Amino acid sequence: MIDQQLIDSAKYIRKNFVNLSDKLTIYRDDVKNLADFLFRKVEDIKKYNEETIKTMKSKEELVVVTQHLLKEIQSIEEEEKKLQRKVEKINKELEKLKEEEEVLYKTIKERYPDLTDKEIIKEIHQHL
Secondary structure, eight states: OOOHHHHHHHHHHHHHHHHHHHHHHHHHHHHHHHHHHHHHHHHHHHHHHHHHHHHOOSHHHHHHHHHHHHHHHHHHHHHHHHHHHHHHHHHHHHHHHHHHHHHHHHHHHHHOTTSOHHHHHHHHHHHO
16 A cells, blocks of 8 residues: 555655664663762761761862872762763754654545545554
């Protein structure tokens, strides 16, 4: 019923969507790892502060503590940015797939104006 080229386009979109979905599942694990990393860093900072504040005697020591805390914060920001870049890339790819899906739908509707949405979906699903 629907042209094979259009069916192949639908297959391509579906395949890429499943691939991106799998990547998001992996990134979910990355988010969990980031959360674990953050909790460890918070505990490290608390422990460092408790130990250092008790023994701090000069402004120079305060500078050292501040520098240490800044390094910890920078490492947290770096990990967050890494994950953010991964997710942004996936979001862009999902947007592109959405646009391709919309173009495909419009093309199918133009070529087969008598088909209902349910019929189109049924026909394409048979091939997926």
